[in-house]
Amino acid sequence: MKILVAVKRVIDYNVQIRVKSDSTGVETENVKMSMNPPDENAVEEALRIKESGKAEEVIAISIGEEKAQETIRTALAMGADRGIHVKATHDVEPLAVAKILQKIVEKEKPQIVLLGKQAIDDDSNQTGQMLSALLGWAQGTFASKIELEASAAIITREIDEGLEKVKLPFPIVATCDLRLNEPRYASLPNIMKAKKKPIDNYTSDELGIDVSPRVRQLKVTEPPKREKGVMVADVAELVQKLKHEAKVI
Amino acid sequence: MSDSLSREVMEYDVVIVGAGPAGLATAIKLRQLNPAVSVCILEKGSEVGAHILSGNVFETRALDELIPDWKEKKAPIKTKVSKEKFLFLSSSSSFSWPTWLLPAVQKNHKNYIISLANLCRWLGEQAEALGVEIFPGFPASKLLYHEDGSVKGVQTGDMGLDKQGNKKDTFEPGIEIHGKVTVLAEGCRGHLGKEVIQKYALDTGKSSQQYGIGFKEIWKVSPEQHKEGMVMHTAGWPLDHNTYGGSFCYHAENNQIFIGYVIGLDYRNPHLSPYDEFQRFKTHSAISKILKGGKRIAFGARALIEGGLQSLPTMYMPGGLLVGCDAGTLNMPKIKGSHTAMKSGMIAAETINEFLSNNESLSGYAEKFKQSWIYQELYKARNVKPSFNWGLIPGIVFTGIDQLLFRGYLPFTLKHSHADHETLSPANEIKKIDYPKYDDVLSFDKTSSVYLTGTNHEENQPIHLQLKDTNLPVNYTLGKYDEPAQRYCPVGVYEIQRDKDDLNPQFVINAQNCIHCKTCDIKEPTQNITWVTPEGGGGPSYANM
Numbered sequence: 001m002k003i004l005v006a007v008k009r010v011i012d013y014n015v016q017i018r019v020k021s022d023s024t025g026v027e028t029e030n031v032k033m034s035m036n037p038p039d040e041n042a043v044e045e046a047l048r049i050k051e052s053g054k055a056e057e058v059i060a061i062s063i064g065e066e067k068a069q070e071t072i073r074t075a076l077a078m079g080a081d082r083g084i085h086v087k088a089t090h091d092v093e094p095l096a097v098a099k100i101l102q103k104i105v106e107k108e109k110p111q112i113v114l115l116g117k118q119a120i121d122d123d124s125n126q127t128g129q130m131l132s133a134l135l136g137w138a139q140g141t142f143a144s145k146i147e148l149e150a151s152a153a154i155i156t157r158e159i160d161e162g163l164e165k166v167k168l169p170f171p172i173v174a175t176c177d178l179r180l181n182e183p184r185y186a187s188l189p190n191i192m193k194a195k196k197k198p199i200d201n202y203t204s205d206e207l208g209i210d211v212s213p214r215v216r217q218l219k220v221t222e223p224p225k226r227e228k229g230v231m232v233a234d235v236a237e238l239v240q241k242l243k244h245e246a247k248v249i
Numbered sequence: 250m251s252d253s254l255s256r257e258v259m260e261y262d263v264v265i266v267g268a269g270p271a272g273l274a275t276a277i278k279l280r281q282l283n284p285a286v287s288v289c290i291l292e293k294g295s296e297v298g299a300h301i302l303s304g305n306v307f308e309t310r311a312l313d314e315l316i317p318d319w320k321e322k323k324a325p326i327k328t329k330v331s332k333e334k335f336l337f338l339s340s341s342s343s344f345s346w347p348t349w350l351l352p353a354v355q356k357n358h359k360n361y362i363i364s365l366a367n368l369c370r371w372l373g374e375q376a377e378a379l380g381v382e383i384f385p386g387f388p389a390s391k392l393l394y395h396e397d398g399s400v401k402g403v404q405t406g407d408m409g410l411d412k413q414g415n416k417k418d419t420f421e422p423g424i425e426i427h428g429k430v431t432v433l434a435e436g437c438r439g440h441l442g443k444e445v446i447q448k449y450a451l452d453t454g455k456s457s458q459q460y461g462i463g464f465k466e467i468w469k470v471s472p473e474q475h476k477e478g479m480v481m482h483t484a485g486w487p488l489d490h491n492t493y494g495g496s497f498c499y500h501a502e503n504n505q506i507f508i509g510y511v512i513g514l515d516y517r518n519p520h521l522s523p524y525d526e527f528q529r530f531k532t533h534s535a536i537s538k539i540l541k542g543g544k545r546i547a548f549g550a551r552a553l554i555e556g557g558l559q560s561l562p563t564m565y566m567p568g569g570l571l572v573g574c575d576a577g578t579l580n581m582p583k584i585k586g587s588h589t590a591m592k593s594g595m596i597a598a599e600t601i602n603e604f605l606s607n608n609e610s611l612s613g614y615a616e617k618f619k620q621s622w623i624y625q626e627l628y629k630a631r632n633v634k635p636s637f638n639w640g641l642i643p644g645i646v647f648t649g650i651d652q653l654l655f656r657g658y659l660p661f662t663l664k665h666s667h668a669d670h671e672t673l674s675p676a677n678e679i680k681k682i683d684y685p686k687y688d689d690v691l692s693f694d695k696t697s698s699v700y701l702t703g704t705n706h707e708e709n710q711p712i713h714l715q716l717k718d719t720n721l722p723v724n725y726t727l728g729k730y731d732e733p734a735q736r737y738c739p740v741g742v743y744e745i746q747r748d749k750d751d752l753n754p755q756f757v758i759n760a761q762n763c764i765h766c767k768t769c770d771i772k773e774p775t776q777n778i779t780w781v782t783p784e785g786g787g788g789p790s791y792a793n794m
Contacts, residue, residue, distance in 0.1 A: 012295070014703045014704075014705040015703050016700065016701055016703050018546060021469070027792075030366070030367055030370065030793050032295060032296050032299060032703075032790050034295075182418060183419075185409060185419060187257075187421050187424070188257075188259065188384060188405060188424050188426075189259065191384065192259075
């Protein structure tokens with residue numbers, strides 16, 4: 001069995017995001033980039049499935065500019081066997097990503113596609129769902145546990161009401177929650193080995209996918225600053241303020 | 250963790266610790282001299298540049314020698330210095346010192362305003378193109394020695410240990426990296442550099458090293474306030490005349506201003522808070538008018554070397570070399586260390602190349618160093634910093650005579666009288682300093698500042714700020730010096746917490762906030778705090794510092 005894992009290069013979660021002064025987006029120049037955190041969980045899960053003997057190969061795919069290869073190398077250093085890079089010069093929307101992944105799935109024929117539940121840059125939370133619809137495969141989103149049986153996967157989903165267990169017959173698309181596992185560190189020797197692992201290259205044109213944006217972004221701005229709180233002396237003052245100043249009671 | 254664990258070993262001809270200007274210049278020069286030499290660089294930051302912070306007005310002399318076509322190769326060096334100013338500040342006024350009366354070392358018309366972090370990112374790319382292997386996120390946590398006592402290499406830090414030092418599920422042991430030569434390029438107060446200086450007594454006969462704490466903020470200001478290429482320095486307020494320090498204010502590209510403050514860590518008043526001095530400095534009318542309507546977009550701090558030639562240790566040892574400010578090559582009166590750091594690395598590379606090909610001794614480094622312009626520079630600069638030990642005015646008068654009349658060639662060398670940790674007076678003998686409240690416009694609290702550094706450390710890991718005696722802060726330093734760590738740490742790592750009745754003081758270390766400036770390791774009066782490397786990738790993530 002093959003597992004395909006989708007990984008995205010995003011601004012590192014420790015970086016303080018700054019909006020560009022012309023409001024066209026956020027600053028990315030000289031900003032640290034790394035693998036989208038839930039994607040790390042997806043890579044880790046794929047590796048654990050392989051290590052348990054239930055899969056033979058883990059393929060990491062990323063879509064984006066040249067430097068997306070660095071993110072693929074990170075997945076390879078963690079232990080993925082090979083990579084696929086689909087080059088695209090600008091931001092690719094979830095639907096285009098799903099269509100590209102569909103093409104690659106048709107070529108590679110994996111039984112499981114793992115993705116992060118969402119990317120921390122645009123928070124779309126759409127790609128996995130769209131891919132499953134395009135493929136006509138079962139989907140298990142927000143997976144916090146994945147158990148494999150002979151012909152199906154049992155996925156525990158973290159949802160508002162609690163934990164939901166679903167049984168999905170192969171082939172499946174699953175999107176991973178941060179609680180699924182704790183991703184491993186890439187060791188130095190494995191980083192060296194990863195440099196020699198193969199990465200296949202495609203462009204979206206070669207795959208016949210139109211990645212031009214369907215959504216027009218009008219403006220990016222910072223959220224309004226939070227107003228400072230005030231200390232109240234007693235409950236009476238609090239009630240008075242809630243009534244007359246905040247006007248909420 | 251037990252060291253019986255068998256660790257993987259990687260072998261290189263040369264192992265370099267630290268991807269700053271010194272380490273990168275060493276690596277680049279080595280591969281230029283001999284492409285067959287295998288070179289790796291270990292970097293504790295999550296990427297090259299993430300832990301680099303500097304003013305920076307850059308003198309291209311060393312880079313001109315190392316990569317003469319840096320312009321064609323698109324080095325991020327663009328803003329030429331166009332105008333200079335030097336102000337003396339009193340609390341309410343400012344006096345502009347005529348530039349023709351400035352010593353030659355403080356004239357910057359040939360220099361550029363740059364981000365050293367971005368220059369290092371570019372140097373990293375140049376090094377990788379030459380075949381240097383750079384490993385960001387892998388700190389060299391420990392030195393390894395041969396049986397004969399010579400340096401064998403380094404061990405990278407273990408990943409995945411919990412607070413108590415037990416292995417977590419994700420445990421990944423550090424590996425040994427052996428080199429025929431190990432080059433320590435950790436920057437000011439490197440923790441391995443500190444170890445070898447002690448082990449091989451490299452500072453015998455030298456003055457104690459002198460340090461400063463430097464702050465830097467990047468502001469985006471209105472175009473009317475911005476004069477690209479303008480360089481301004483100040484002395485005086487808010488510091489008293491017995492405290493060495495001053496500010497810088499550089500007008501970089503894109504309406505950005507690099508503003509910062511450096512304070513000598515030989516200050517005497519335990520109540521002094523370098524962070525708060527910097528914050529209130531910005532409220533001076535000569536400064537606030539520049540920042541007015543602007544927005545602070547970055548903050549950081551880092552200790553720097555001020556000792557100069559008198560304090561420069563022997564830079565070679567069996568199997569190893571010290572380069573850049575891991576030894577202390579910064580030129581204090583020039584307020585520059587990047588070009589000297591790079592030059593020291595380039596000389597190191599020449600020495601190593603001869604060592605590897607003709608088996609010549611690494612001690613040749615000292616001779617080469619003395620022959621080069623770096624020595625000339627540091628020699629002429631040597632008397633400036635110690636003269637300020639007499640106070641601001643005598644220091645200026647002496648420096649005028651030394652630099653303007655004698656061009657640094659006075660026939661004697663002043664010594665540094667104390668190490669920085671020895672200078673504090675007891676807290677009850679000196680008046681407390683009443684710092685103004687932060688206004689959230691020009692001055693900000695530590696919490697919002699540390700947020701801008703992007704610093705992060707995995708929470709469940711051993712604390713990387715180690716106390717030799719865990720009771721000492723409460724039992725001794727608190728009573729005698731009102732625990733100065735609360736104030737000298739620029740990001741509030743150290744706190745004294747008391748219970749609700751203001752009793753039972755506890756010394757708390759918020760190691761997660763640490764921005765790797767090393768001030769605590771330097772200034773702690775009893776040298777009770779030791780900075781060691783945290784888990785790889787931890788620490789600040791500076792973008793354009």
